[in-house]
Amino acid sequence: MKGRTDIVLGVQWGDEGKGRVVDVLASEAGAVVRYQGGANAGHTVVVENEKYVFHLLPSGILYPEKLCVIGNGVVLDPEALFEELDGLAARGKKLARLIVSHAAHIVMPYHKMIDRLAEGARSDAARIGTTGRGIGPCYADKYERIGIRAEDLVNPDVLRDKLSRTLKIKNDILTKIYGAEALDFDELFAQSLKWGERLAPLLGDAFLEIDGAIRDGRNVLFEGAQATLLDIDHGTYPFVTSSSPCAGGACTGAGIGPSRIDRVIGVTKAYCTRVGEGPFPTEEHGELGEELRRKGGEFGATTGRPRRCGWCDLVAVDYAVKVNGLDGIALTKLDVLDDFDEIKVCVAYETGGAVRNHFPSSCVELAGAKPVYKSLPGWKCNISKCRSFEELPPAARDYVNFIEEYTGIPVLLIGVGVGREDTIRRGL
Ligand code: GDP
Ligand code: IMO
Ligand code: MG
Numbered sequence: 001m002k003g004r005t006d007i008v009l010g011v012q013w014g015d016e017g018k019g020r021v022v023d024v025l026a027s028e029a030g031a032v033v034r035y036q037g038g039a040n041a042g043h044t045v046v047v048e049n050e051k052y053v054f055h056l057l058p059s060g061i062l063y064p065e066k067l068c069v070i071g072n073g074v075v076l077d078p079e080a081l082f083e084e085l086d087g088l089a090a091r092g093k094k095l096a097r098l099i100v101s102h103a104a105h106i107v108m109p110y111h112k113m114i115d116r117l118a119e120g121a122r123s124d125a126a127r128i129g130t131t132g133r134g135i136g137p138c139y140a141d142k143y144e145r146i147g148i149r150a151e152d153l154v155n156p157d158v159l160r161d162k163l164s165r166t167l168k169i170k171n172d173i174l175t176k177i178y179g180a181e182a183l184d185f186d187e188l189f190a191q192s193l194k195w196g197e198r199l200a201p202l203l204g205d206a207f208l209e210i211d212g213a214i215r216d217g218r219n220v221l222f223e224g225a226q227a228t229l230l231d232i233d234h235g236t237y238p239f240v241t242s243s244s245p246c247a248g249g250a251c252t253g254a255g256i257g258p259s260r261i262d263r264v265i266g267v268t269k270a271y272c273t274r275v276g277e278g279p280f281p282t283e284e285h286g287e288l289g290e291e292l293r294r295k296g297g298e299f300g301a302t303t304g305r306p307r308r309c310g311w312c313d314l315v316a317v318d319y320a321v322k323v324n325g326l327d328g329i330a331l332t333k334l335d336v337l338d339d340f341d342e343i344k345v346c347v348a349y350e351t352g353g354a355v356r357n358h359f360p361s362s363c364v365e366l367a368g369a370k371p372v373y374k375s376l377p378g379w380k381c382n383i384s385k386c387r388s389f390e391e392l393p394p395a396a397r398d399y400v401n402f403i404e405e406y407t408g409i410p411v412l413l414i415g416v417g418v419g420r421e422d423t424i425r426r427g428l
Contacts, residue, residue, distance in 0.1 A: 001217040010227025011266040011320040013274035017332030019043025022059040030218025031067040032060030035253030036243040037225030039080035040131040042301025064094040072103035073253020078195035101206035102151035110170040111137040117178040129276025139242040153196030207255030222250040228320040239278025247324040266326040273307040279367040282310035313346040319359035332415035340378040346371040
């Protein structure tokens with residue numbers, strides 16, 4: 001019997017609650033796989049009032065009997081990984097078995113330095129607002145074919161050769177372009193070998209482990225980081241991350257064929273947020289944005305930055321349905337809207353005097369788009385104890401029904417609080 005495979009990915013600009021959804025679904029899965037991104041992600045999971053934020057570790061890591069996989073598409077910062085593992089060990093947690101793909105690229109210190117220096121050198125208009133975790137520079141090296149892979153850290157001869165060639169280029173960039181200090185080869189080489197020693201027992205053929213789990217009849221979850229609108233191809237370029245969070249990225253980033261994916265689930269916040277720069281048509285700049293930020297606790301899980309907040313944009317959600325082939329939505333943070341008299345939702349854009357209901361492929365066009373809203377009545381009561389759809393007040397059900405009608409796909413899970421149990425499941 002073949003296990004079921006679900007991709008769980010972000011629909012908006014990240015922080016939709018992917019970690020908490022994966023944590024809920026992981027109870028019935030055998031394996032959880034991260035397929036792209038790196039320590040730029042911050043996935044929050046709350047279990048028995050204890051909060052965990054995962055950057056590199058898959059959000060199934062708290063289940064000791066499961067398998068967690070860091071796939072080839074991830075860029076892995078060894079320091080960040082060890083810090084996470086040590087943090088959980090210090091909290092006395094028993095963890096899932098962890099496998100790291102030998103092909104995952106390593107985020108080196110020069111990647112983080114160049115990320116921050118490049119960001120600092122950009123003009124106001126060009127600034128991306130990266131997390132400074134070295135993500136863009138590491139993926140750039142991967143595609144330039146000068147990257148260091150996890151397997152290289154356990155092979156001193158290969159590492160010496162690769163690192164000496166790459167570091168020459170990086171030191172030129174650091175010193176000649178940014179006027180920064182050069183990095184010392186011997187120090188970095190020794191450091192990398194130390195990382196390799198600790199990483200060695202974790203390295204494996206990630207795709208084989210995944211294949212084995214599916215063949216054994218275990219369900220596998222592919223956990224996206226970032227989100228559709230931050231995707232390097234489908235997002236609001238250049239205000240995006242440097243990987244492929246969309247559904248296709250799960251196949252390349254984990255080593256699984258598209259025909260073996262059963263469902264693609266899009267995690268969508270009941271409103272919308274964005275961290276960093278770039279267009280955000282439904283952003284609320286005034287008191288309303290503040291209220292959403294306050295009630296939703298919208299501060300970055302990785303950088304602590306205040307998140308920009310606004311209403312849910314169904315034009316964007318519908319775009320995510322199409323580019324990912326979404327089968328269903330996991331709607332999170334519905335409880336955050338409990339006190340609002342009116343819930344607005346964007347159903348079209350006005351651009352250049354015309355009304356359109358599809359997401360523009362040009363970021364410039366999106367920046368000029370004005371949202372056309374549909375207003376729905378709020379429910380004005382606490383829904384955090386609801387555990388079935390029928391228990392929700394009629395106005396909350398109407399909001400969910402409206403999202404389903406607009407997108408043409410079902411809302412299969414609803415989040416009504418931060419905890420594992422604060423979840424309404426409707427077929428997921
Ligand atoms: P991720 O990056 O997509 O995993 O999301 P983050 O963890 O960065 O941000 C989501 C935040 O919302 C976290 O603080 C979660 O604890 C919280 N959260 C997730 N789902 C819900 C929900 O249904 N209700 C409320 N009130 N908070 C939620
Ligand atoms: P999770 O997985 C929200 C944003 C950054 C910046 C842009 C590029 O927790 O949803 P990068 O460091 O990737 O080069 O930054 O992408 N960004 C995120 N925003 N959630 C994330 O991850 C993000 N990861 C990157 O703020 O705008
Ligand atoms: Mg996050």
